[in-house]
Amino acid sequence: MPRTLPSWLPLVLLTLAALGWRTWDLAARPMHVDEANQAVKAGELLESGRYAYDPGNHHGPVLYFAVLPIAWARGQRTLAQLDEVTVRLVPALAGAASVLLLGLLAAPLGRWPSLAAAAFLAASPPAVYYSRYFVQETLLATFTLAAILCARRWWSTGRSRWAAAAGAFVGLMQAAKESAPLFVLAALAALLATRGATQGPAPRRPARDGLVAAAAALAVAALFYSSFGAHPAGLRDALSAYGSQAARLGSGDTGHEKPWGYYLRLFAWQRNGGLVFEQAGFLALALAGLAAAVATRTALLRWAAAYSLLVLVALSSVAYKTPWHAIHLVPGFALLAAGAVAAVPAGRCFRVAAAAAALAVLGLLVHQADRVARAYASDARNPYAYVHSSPDVLKFRGLADAARLRSPGAPVRVISEEYWPLPWYFRGMDGVGYWTSPPADCDGALVIASAGLAEAVHARLHGAYDPSYLGLRPGFVCVLFTPRK
Amino acid sequence: MLRTLAILLALGSIGAAQAEELVPLKIELPKPLFVGTPRPIKVANLEPDQAANAGPLMVPAGTALLSLNKPVTSSDSSPVIGELAGITDGDKSGDEGSYVELGPGVQWVQIDLGGPAKVAAVVIWHFHAQARVYHAVVVQASNDPLFKTGVTTLFNNDDTNSDGLGKGTDYAYIETYKGKVVDAKGVSARYVRLYSNGNTSDELNHYTEVEVYGKPVN
Numbered sequence: 225m226p227r228t229l230p231s232w233l234p235l236v237l238l239t240l241a242a243l244g245w246r247t248w249d250l251a252a253r254p255m256h257v258d259e260a261n262q263a264v265k266a267g268e269l270l271e272s273g274r275y276a277y278d279p280g281n282h283h284g285p286v287l288y289f290a291v292l293p294i295a296w297a298r299g300q301r302t303l304a305q306l307d308e309v310t311v312r313l314v315p316a317l318a319g320a321a322s323v324l325l326l327g328l329l330a331a332p333l334g335r336w337p338s339l340a341a342a343a344f345l346a347a348s349p350p351a352v353y354y355s356r357y358f359v360q361e362t363l364l365a366t367f368t369l370a371a372i373l374c375a376r377r378w379w380s381t382g383r384s385r386w387a388a389a390a391g392a393f394v395g396l397m398q399a400a401k402e403s404a405p406l407f408v409l410a411a412l413a414a415l416l417a418t419r420g421a422t423q424g425p426a427p428r429r430p431a432r433d434g435l436v437a438a439a440a441a442l443a444v445a446a447l448f449y450s451s452f453g454a455h456p457a458g459l460r461d462a463l464s465a466y467g468s469q470a471a472r473l474g475s476g477d478t479g480h481e482k483p484w485g486y487y488l489r490l491f492a493w494q495r496n497g498g499l500v501f502e503q504a505g506f507l508a509l510a511l512a513g514l515a516a517a518v519a520t521r522t523a524l525l526r527w528a529a530a531y532s533l534l535v536l537v538a539l540s541s542v543a544y545k546t547p548w549h550a551i552h553l554v555p556g557f558a559l560l561a562a563g564a565v566a567a568v569p570a571g572r573c574f575r576v577a578a579a580a581a582a583l584a585v586l587g588l589l590v591h592q593a594d595r596v597a598r599a600y601a602s603d604a605r606n607p608y609a610y611v612h613s614s615p616d617v618l619k620f621r622g623l624a625d626a627a628r629l630r631s632p633g634a635p636v637r638v639i640s641e642e643y644w645p646l647p648w649y650f651r652g653m654d655g656v657g658y659w660t661s662p663p664a665d666c667d668g669a670l671v672i673a674s675a676g677l678a679e680a681v682h683a684r685l686h687g688a689y690d691p692s693y694l695g696l697r698p699g700f701v702c703v704l705f706t707p708r709k
Numbered sequence: 710m711l712r713t714l715a716i717l718l719a720l721g722s723i724g725a726a727q728a729e730e731l732v733p734l735k736i737e738l739p740k741p742l743f744v745g746t747p748r749p750i751k752v753a754n755l756e757p758d759q760a761a762n763a764g765p766l767m768v769p770a771g772t773a774l775l776s777l778n779k780p781v782t783s784s785d786s787s788p789v790i791g792e793l794a795g796i797t798d799g800d801k802s803g804d805e806g807s808y809v810e811l812g813p814g815v816q817w818v819q820i821d822l823g824g825p826a827k828v829a830a831v832v833i834w835h836f837h838a839q840a841r842v843y844h845a846v847v848v849q850a851s852n853d854p855l856f857k858t859g860v861t862t863l864f865n866n867d868d869t870n871s872d873g874l875g876k877g878t879d880y881a882y883i884e885t886y887k888g889k890v891v892d893a894k895g896v897s898a899r900y901v902r903l904y905s906n907g908n909t910s911d912e913l914n915h916y917t918e919v920e921v922y923g924k925p926v927n
Contacts, residue, residue, distance in 0.1 A: 497805055498790035603911055604839075615912050675840065675883065692868060693842035693881045695909025701840050701883060 234339050235327040242346040243320035245593075246355040250316065251308040253601040254613040257697075259358040260645030263311045266291040267303030267651060275451045277458035279465035283360045283401040285448040285458070290314045290363070304652025308358075315362040319355025322362070325369040326555050329376070332524045333559070333566045340582050341562035347589035348558070349503060349596045350490070350550045353608040356597060361548040364400040367393050368407045369555060375411075375437075382426035384433050391437030395444025402465050406538055407552065414530035418523055473544045482545040487536060490550050491557070496605035503592060505585040506561060513560030516567035525563040532556030547608050561585065604698040613645050614695035620672070621649045623694075627670035627706065628655060637666060639681050640674035640702060671705040678703035766890050768829040768922060775822050776901075776921035783818045785811040789913065793818065801918040803838035803886060813912035815845070815872050819902040820921060825852060828893040828923040831863060831901055835908070836915040837884045843914070845871045845906035846881070848891050850898035861898065864891040872904045888918075897926060 255263065261281075266288040269275040277285055291306075294313050300306050327342030345351055355362050371393035378386035397404035447453075449462040472478060491510075493502040510532075517525035532553060539549050561582075568578040600606040602615060624636045636656045638646055643658055650656045655669075662677055666684040673681040674696075682689075682705065689705035696702055781793040791809035796818055800807050811818070822828075828850055835843045845867035851860045865877025882889055901921050905914045 498810065603913075614910050615907070616909050690868075691880065693844075693883070693909055695841065698841070698910035699839045701842055701909050 231335065235324065235342060238327065238339065238342050238346055239320055239324040242323040243316070245346070245352060245597075246316040246319045247313065249598075250312040250356060252598075253356070254615055254617045255308060255645040255648050256357065256359075256610075256612050257642075257644040259311070260613075260648035262287060263306065263308075263358055263648055264303065264651065266295075266311055267306040270295050270300065270306060271302045274454070276455045277449050277451070277461050279461045279468060284399045284404075285451065286363055286396060286399045287314060287358070287360050289448065302652070306651070311358045312356055315355050315357060315359070318366040319351060319362045322351070322355075322366040322369050322555070325366065325373055326558060329369060329373050329555075330524070330559055330562055333522070333562055336579075337562040337566035340565050340586075341558045343586055344506060344558035344561050344589065345554055347586055347593050348506070348551075348554045349501075349589065349593040350547065350608055351554050352593040352597045353601075354548050354551050357548070359548060360401045361551055364397055364404060364407070365551050365555065367397040367400055368404075368411070368552070371397060371408075372411055378433065378437075380423075380426055382428060384436055387433035387437040388440045391440030392444050394437070395441040395448075398441065398445040399448035402462075402469065407535065410531055410534040410538065413534055414527050417530040418526040423523070473542065476543060478544050480546055481543040484540045486545045487540055487550055487553065490547060490607055491553070494607060496607065499595075499600065499603075499605045501592065501596065501605075501607055503589065505588050506557065509561035509564050509581065509585050510557040511560075512564035513562070513567070516563050517560065520567060522563065522566075524559065525567075528556045528559035528563070532560065547610050550608075611697060613697050616695040617645055617649060617697075619694055620646055621653075623704065623706075624650060624653065624656070624670055627668075628653070631669035631707065634667070634669035634707075636670045636672070637663075637668040638672045639663070639666065639677055640672065640696075641676065642674070642696065642700065643672075646672070646696075669707070673703050673705065675701040675703055681705070766830055766892055769827075769895070769924065771924055772829045772922050773924065774920055775826055775828075775923050775925065776820050776919060779823060779921075780821045781818055782821070783811060784816045785914075796820070796916045796919050799918070801834050801886075801888070803836070803917065808836055808915045808917040811914040811916075813907060813914075815904060815906045816914040817902050817904045818916055818919070819854070819856075819900055820919060821854070822899050822901070822921060822923075822925075825897055825899045825926040826921075826923040827895045827926060828898055828901065828921060829895060830893050830922045831891040831903075832888045832918075832920040832922070833891065833903060834886075834888040834917040834919070835884050835905065836917060837886045837888075839910065840883055841908045841910045842881050842883050843905045843908045844881070845869070845904065846879075846889075847872050847874050847877065847904040849874075849902045849904075850893060850896050850900065851902070852897070852899050854900055856900070856902055861896045863893050863896065864889075867904075867906070871906045874904065888920075893921075893923065895923075 265282065269288050270292060275285060275288055291311055291314055295306060295310050298310055300310055323342050323346045326345045327338050330338035330341035333341065371390050374386050374390035374393060378390055394404070394408055397407065446459060449458040450456050451458055491503045491507045493500070493504050513525060514529050517529040535552055535556065539545070539552070565578045565582045568574040596606050596608050600609070602609050602612045604612065627636060636650070637659065638656065639659045639662055641660055647658070662680045662684055666681050667686055671681060671685065671689070685705060688708040690708050692704045692706065694702050694704060776797045777799055779797050781796045783793050789810040789812060793809060795807070795809050797820060831848050846864065847862065847867055848864040849856060849860050849862050853859055862874070864879050865874065866879040866881045867874065867877045870876045903919060907913060
């Protein structure tokens with residue numbers, strides 16, 4: 225591991241570059257439904273100080289609590305004051321930290337290969353995209369890296385405090401998302417699979433340290449799920465979540481079922497509506513690293529290969545698939561790709577060729593990451609913009625404000641089978657109501673109806689209204705009825 | 710006695726009216742329910758097909774398709790996807806590869822009919838593989854290729870004047886495979902220009918096909 229400032233500098237600069245990329249123009253992309261309803265939850269916590277874990281449609285509590293210090297630092301105290309930048313800074317900071325953590329984790333591969341691993345993660349399209357996206361996944365991936373790094377430090381130094389730190393990060397993983405045990409088990413199983421290549425442990429009392437780690441994990445997870453003691457039922461709900469989630473996934477009717485090769489395809493090549501999205505070079509380099517892991521006895525590479533394969537098989541074998549899970553494959557693939565660079569035979573020609581290949585792959589990743597995170601950030605063809613809100617959602621608030629100014633006493637009615645992320649955009653606004661079917665009285669200062677309910681809503685309007693259209697997301701059109709002047 | 714009673718009743722009713730000061734009726738509105746990740750939409754939530762009940766547009770006998778394979782120019786000379794020639798190539802299918810994608814914001818395409826014509830109708834297919842509405846659609850006709858003089862606006866649903874051509878009063882519409890039929894009412898023009906400003910799914914502008922019907926003017 226680099227010990228002097230100059231040797232640290234490239235990794236620090238890379239982390240800062242990753243941070244810059246992840247925080248640039250954070251408010252530009254419209255809020256996804258998942259981001260919007262979690263941001264409203266975070267805003268309610270910010271405003272009231274109360275949070276109760278919901279095992280139904282939401283994941284772990286860390287995401288919401290992590291918003292608080294950033295909101296306070298930015299002078300925001302209410303849901304109405306909360307904005308996209310504040311909530312998206314949570315995954316952005318975590319995503320940048322993951323680059324630093326992977327660089328440290330990859331240190332046994334050598335100085336430049338470890339930097340290459342960090343760079344691959346920094347420029348990975350899914351990692352960049354979901355580091356700018358207010359959901360739990362990037363937090364979970366970052367805490368996983370931190371837990372693994374601490375566990376390795378404990379393994380090599382024998383110091384109990386590293387075991388406690390690893391346990392605390394496992395607790396944070398669990399408090400980020402209920403799927404955390406999958407990654408803990410995969411990391412441990414990969415360790416078992418590569419034990420022949422691993423040096424013996426330094427700790428003198430591994431059982432005691434293991435208990436310390438477990439206690440730290442339980443304590444941290446319990447703190448968050450119980451809302452720091454204010455909602456003890458959250459602990460029970462945290463356990464019951466597995467039953468309800470298993471029943472939901474087992475039903476096979478979540479609407480998110482996809483073929484087994486879905487995640488591999490994300491890392492390969494796909495053409496959607498005339499646009500090409502690919503990471504084939506990165507995948508090829510990772511596969512070369514897999515061969516290097518088999519050919520050499522580098523413990524880290526072998527562990528990365530086993531961990532990546534286990535996570536890939538586990539994620540692919542479940543019919544329920546969403547693209548944000550892909551980010552859990554990126555650190556392992558980045559380690560393998562860097563391992564391929566490190567494994568080239570000695571000799572100037574080989575080194576130059578390896579550096580050129582790594583730079584070419586990095587360039588393609590940068591191009592693709594820019595494509596998915598900026599140019600086509602909310603485009604339905606972008607494989608990471610999953611069921612994403614349309615840019616039109618940014619227009620609703622202005623129209624609602626204008627309508628309320630014209631008719632101060634009349635409500636804004638949202639009558640639609642689905643209406644998120646509108647509650648986020650209407651936050652802090654009085655006189656807004658939501659219905660999933662037409663109420664008896666549909667009149668209002670502005671009436672927003674899904675196209676499917678528009679005819680029924682129109683039939684219940686009194687007086688003359690002008691219709692216009694805005695999109696909620698691709699394929700979901702809303703009709704806006706505005707009272708005629 | 711009766712007079713006194715009447716005065717008392719009148720005063721009482723005034724008092725009652727004063728006691729019943731009017732205040733705004735406050736109605737508790739339902740709050741939004743939290744939901745999970747929405748399912749990808751596979752079936753379009755189209756509104757009832759109004760065009761189906763409208764009946765065919767009546768045009769003069771001898772009206773023919775004038776725009777097939779005619780040259781197309783655009784405010785976006787380098788489309789993101791497809792080529793401008795695809796707008797008049799006769800392919801109206803909703804499949805990938807059948808449409809031209811122009812950049813975000815206000816964009817226009819212009820068809821040169823090759824000579825003046827009595828234009829009877831313009832039919833537009835922006836993108837009909839998904840339920841969506843194109844914003845600020847304006848259709849104009851002129852004999853001036855720069856559209857500075859002699860411009861006739863055939864259709865305008867730009868209710869916010871985002872195109873900068875003036876507010877329109879025509880209704881927006883959901884794209885279907887049937888296309889949008891615009892009555893050109895026999896306007897004399899060589900060029901037809903169509904504007905739009907993004908759509909309900911994204912900020913881009915698309916054209917699968919545009920057909921201009923009419924009779925050439927000798």
